Amino acid sequence: MIVQLITAFLGSLGFALVFNERRRLIFAAAFGGLLGWAFYLLLEELNCGTFFAVLAATAFVSVYSEVLARRLRLPSTVIFIPAAVPLVPGGSLYYTMQAAVNKNETMIKFRGSTTLQWALAIALGLSLVKAFFWAVSKAAGRSGCSKGGPKQ
């Protein structure tokens, strides 16, 4: 588990470098990756089910990046994208492909639907948080150029 947390941190850090993150933000993004995965592991430990765990972990990472982004006046994607990378179902996609290589129809369906559900959970988690923050800034009446506007 500790190995996973360290590698989630490093994985996000690697992606932050690839995406040309500003030096000051690399650590913040990598730490977001670690926190997101820790949250996912915690929920799995509590038997919340993978779909919900992925959804909640993504939502968590998303809140983390929205809050940081608002504070530092950045587009939130800058933190979110590298930090969400450990949650991307790369392993799941690989096992789907492996099932296809082995011509194992049941496994293809099983692994394939897991991959899709996983991707859907990430998207839902992100969208919920985005919608929430959008509504909050709308309600707070933040509009106009100098203040950043509702869609930041």
Add this chain to the structure above:
Amino acid sequence: MLSDNINKNYFLKLLLDIGEMMLKSGAEVNRVEDSLDRMGRAYGAKGMNTFAITSSIVLTARFGDDSIVTQTRRIEGSGGNDFIKLEALNELSRECCANPVPLEELERRLEKVKEIAPPPWRLYVGSMIAAGSFAVFFGGRLADGIAAALVAALICFMQLKASEYFPGAVIFNLAASFISGLCICGICAFIPSLNSDMIMIGDIMLLIPGIAITTAVRDTLIGDTLSGSMRLMDSLVKAGAIAGGFMLAIMISRGWHI
């Protein structure tokens, strides 16, 4: 400031430059529309009508004297990520909204932003760290991580030097996955104690458009259905190509070893 048609057209061209760069550095479609609308208003447009999808921007501005100017721009190669550039563009559009600088000044500052590009060492080091970490993350050992990092350097090299020789991102992903798959199978044939599954997963993480799928669903949910579907199709086909490339490599290497 924008009194004659030449100036208005020049201004719209600069706006499209900003939009294009934003799309190419990882901005969401609605952010692009939003920023361009606001900048247009800041420079005196009475009405702004912006429509952006991942491959095109259509921009119409109505000015105070009821003149209407439209420009369109075809965007090729959107979907990359360059966060320093994205931040710079964000900053620039925010500043110009608050305090519209003359167009020449705006162009000069845009030129500066255009020059931002990640140094190659960042791509290499980042890819190697990421692939190596994810090989271990998904259950590999340190040796698997090192092997994944080496192949990641190869993938990075292909992305930087060879991608222009392929007719599109899908074919490139297919070829890059196939070549990396062959390399991994080759390495594992020489060093049987390595776990080829984990090495491949590490390198797949570099290639798969996982975040693009997320963006696609999000675009769709907030109403940008067209961009959402384009991104979704794009990422599904790319994921298929990547899986196909690795699959071919595994099949060929198995054929040789049976």
